Amino acid sequence: MKNTSLPADQQFFADLFSGLVLNPQRLGRVWFATQPSRLPEGSLCTALPRLDVVLRGEYGNQLEKTQHRLAEGEMLFIPARAANLPISDKPVMLLSMVFAPGWLGLSFYDNRTASLLRPVRHIELSYLQRGEGEAMLTALTHLSRSAHQQDVIQPLTLSLLHLCRSVVNTRPDAQRPRSEFLFQSMCNWVQDNYAQPLTRDSVACFFNITPNHLSKLFTQHGSMSFVEYVRWVRMAKARMILQKYHLSIAEVAERCGYQDSDYFCRLFRRQFGLTPGEYSARFQRG
Incomplete structure (x- = not known):
């Protein structure tokens, strides 16, 4: 029917x-x-x-x-x-x-x-x-x-x-509007691929849209820009890794998509008020 x-x-x-x-x-x-x-x-x-x-x-x-x-x-x-x-x-x-x-x-x-x-x-x-x-x-x-x-x-x-x-x-x-689907699917994709090199242009290309359209979607449906969202996802993953695993700061940085561990440390301290080492020490058993 x-x-x-x-x-x-x-x-x-x-x-x-x-x-x-x-x-x-x-x-x-x-x-x-x-x-x-x-x-x-x-x-x-x-x-x-x-x-x-x-x-x-x-x-x-x-x-x-x-x-x-x-x-x-x-x-x-x-x-x-x-x-x-x-x-x-x-x-x-x-x-x-x-x-x-x-x-x-x-x-x-x-x-x-x-x-x-x-x-x-x-x-x-x-x-x-x-x-x-x-x-x-x-x-x-x-x-x-x-x-x-x-x-x-x-x-x-x-x-x-x-x-x-x-x-x-x-x-x-x-159905939800296509723009909302695109925004949510990009957020989900970033959460799954945060360890890869991610730029506005590369993600826009993957989703077959223009970089400007990507930025517009994050403005319309999100609370932060694309760059801020990627950083937020990576910092959240870094915090989880530091809580659960005993890895060097360089390894944690690489697993979260940062090749420069010093840059990673600056971003982490800016967001959480502690260096990755200081944060990890809170979860170390004596």
């Missing part, structure tokens, strides 16, 4: 996903795009993983000889930073998914009525990519090195389609 409370475009994609997950026998092999050493003109390459499903007709990826003719039901998974160059010289209907940390992008192509690279329908839905969705995408990326394991890959891809269907069938009024 259709969810009549969905907007027309969202209902369109909900119907497409229902047709796929309720008829899994129509789904075929999953192919994998790679990272070519040179990107020919027209190649599609982003920092986000994608999945293309051939609904009707033939489709292809010009960058791989074995992928020049993908038939109805076959799929092409493009890991983050991999690339594909579409071949659409024959009639084809295609469903394409882009998996961003804070949203799910869906596009429907039909080259009988428009250029394949210009979607006939397109929507973006707020979706916090954590938990099972993140695990599925990570697993598919790793399995790209073992593409012959279709008995594992195909059920995993079907599960990913089920998850997409669930997202698409969520009413807009049950």
Whole structure:
């Protein structure tokens, strides 16, 4: 039964996903795009993983000889930073998914009525990519090195389609605004990756937004700037490490994303009024 409370475009994609997950026998092999050493003109390459499903007709990826003719039901998974160059010289209907940390992008192509690279329908839905969705995408990326394991890959891809269907069938009024999802997903990502080198530009690139947009999101939804938030997360982690483990200050600094231990000590004292050594001494047993 259709969810009549969905907007027309969202209902369109909900119907497409229902047709796929309720008829899994129509789904075929999953192919994998790679990272070519040179990107020919027209190649599609982003920092986000994608999945293309051939609904009707033939489709292809010009960058791989074995992928020049993908038939109805076959799929092409493009890991983050991999690339594909579409071949659409024959009639084809295609469903394409882009998996961003804070949203799910869906596009429907039909080259009988428009250029394949210009979607006939397109929507973006707020979706916090954590938990099972993140695990599925990570697993598919790793399995790209073992593409012959279709008995594992195909059920995993079907599960990913089920998850997409669930997202698409969520009413807009049950979703948080995309800007709030983006802000929260960036905060969560920083908490998981605080030990890495983090800059406004690098995180904005990862989330496929501009640095200015990132700063605006922290102004709208947060109580501190992006730089302040990263420092706050790292200092909180440093305090926890100093309480629980007997490590050198240099090791603690490195684990919290700081290569310069002196700089780390200055930041820690500024925030807590104690040096890391003084703070750690409070938890040492005599």
